[in-house]
Amino acid sequence: MSVAAIKYDSGVSRWEPNARGRLERAAMDLYVERGFEQTTVAEIASRAGLTERTFFRYFSDKREVLFYGAASLQELLVTTVTDAPAGTSPISAVAGAIEIAGALFQERRDGSRTRQAVIEANAELKERELIKLAALAAAMAEALRGRGVKDPIASLAAEAGIAVLKISFEEWVSLSGDDDLPLRMRAAFADLRAVTAG
Amino acid sequence: MSVAAIKYDSGVSRWEPNARGRLERAAMDLYVERGFEQTTVAEIASRAGLTERTFFRYFSDKREVLFYGAASLQELLVTTVTDAPAGTSPISAVAGAIEIAGALFQERRDGSRTRQAVIEANAELKERELIKLAALAAAMAEALRGRGVKDPIASLAAEAGIAVLKISFEEWVSLSGDDDLPLRMRAAFADLRAVTAG
DNA sequence: AAGCGCGATGTCACTCGCTGACATCACAGT
DNA sequence: ACTGTGATGTCAGCGAGTGACATCGCGCTT
Structure with a gap:
């Protein structure tokens, strides 16, 4: 669960919003920092506060995010x-x-x-x-x-x-x-x- | 070992010749028969009488054979x-x-x-x-x-x-x-x- | 207000492409 | 006979991608 699911006392919804955007950004950052091959999908997802499985729900593969x-x-x-x-x-x-x-x-x-x-x-x-x-x-x-x-x-x-x-x-x-x-x-x-x- | 290593009493060398050609042919046949995705490298190699590892010694990936x-x-x-x-x-x-x-x-x-x-x-x-x-x-x-x-x-x-x-x-x-x-x-x-x- | 269905996410188990490290062994040359 | 070499095999492992099923707030219905 982790970061994405942080709930504040105020009525914030179950999930941190804009999952796709967070994944996109995390991926770009990592691809730039360490290169495409050296980045695993698990790392991208984790940086976005999500799981690998969720990454593949938004992007059909590791390249598509770009x-x-x-x-x-x-x-x-x-x-x-x-x-x-x-x-x-x-x-x-x-x-x-x-x-x-x-x-x-x-x-x-x-x-x-x-x-x-x-x-x-x-x-x-x-x-x-x-x-x-x-x-x-x-x-x-x-x-x-x-x-x-x-x-x-x-x-x-x-x-x-x-x-x-x-x-x-x-x-x-x-x-x-x-x-x-x-x-x-x-x-x-x-x-x-x-x-x-x- | 299998088919590729069949030895005849006459002085045939250790390996069946033309490994690359056999792999190429096996791959094409299987890609045509069952489609590219439905074919595993292990199947190609096996049909050619070789192992998966050997396939990757001749072709850098499953597509390159074509x-x-x-x-x-x-x-x-x-x-x-x-x-x-x-x-x-x-x-x-x-x-x-x-x-x-x-x-x-x-x-x-x-x-x-x-x-x-x-x-x-x-x-x-x-x-x-x-x-x-x-x-x-x-x-x-x-x-x-x-x-x-x-x-x-x-x-x-x-x-x-x-x-x-x-x-x-x-x-x-x-x-x-x-x-x-x-x-x-x-x-x-x-x-x-x-x-x-x- | 209680109940319920839904949608976004998580968990788990699995297949397959691909790689590194090391073993094997017939053959060729010495 | 001895040894080096090249083609192959064996094994262990990583990471991409997928299917099946579980979870649980939210919002609608009643």
């Missing part, structure tokens, strides 16, 4: 693509979505960077990140199809967008200054056009 | 990019490499398809595949840099190539006929040019 935000990002991308003005070309719709995502990352600059450092340091986490990116691409492709774009155009546009996101984000993360990510993405789309024209 | 060929594929792509005639554009060098890879898959059409069916059926395997593809992209980008191509051009060209590979391969696999994969890839590169121009 990717909890991916769902809302995907939703954002899909909505942006879907809501692009009629007549917008597939690549422009995708580019718009990707640049908005870029702005989001930029708002949480420090968070994005430490998070990325944790991921880069571990192969399992890189795998998980790649499948999340692939899911984003698939979702955007689906959104394009919803706009009447045929395959393979839809898939290609979506994958191109994700490639730009990946590459721009990597560069941006490695920079120490406060480089503008959406701008960098816009430039990358232009570069991509030039590259494919080669 | 991706053993990735190293030589990567080598092929890198060599092809590197050896492209001077003056070849980055995207053309990449396209050449990707189409050669496509020809390779086509040679082993049935094998490619059953293998892909196994991978598609399991999320962990998809993750592993994605990281292998990312490694291919990184290697091609590096090869381009070796030709004097600067980033982000090199990375973008490489990622574009992998996107084409992924999408074309997916379509090709889903087709029942004997569609020409390299040709489909060439078309996808053309589509990509049109898409990015949008």
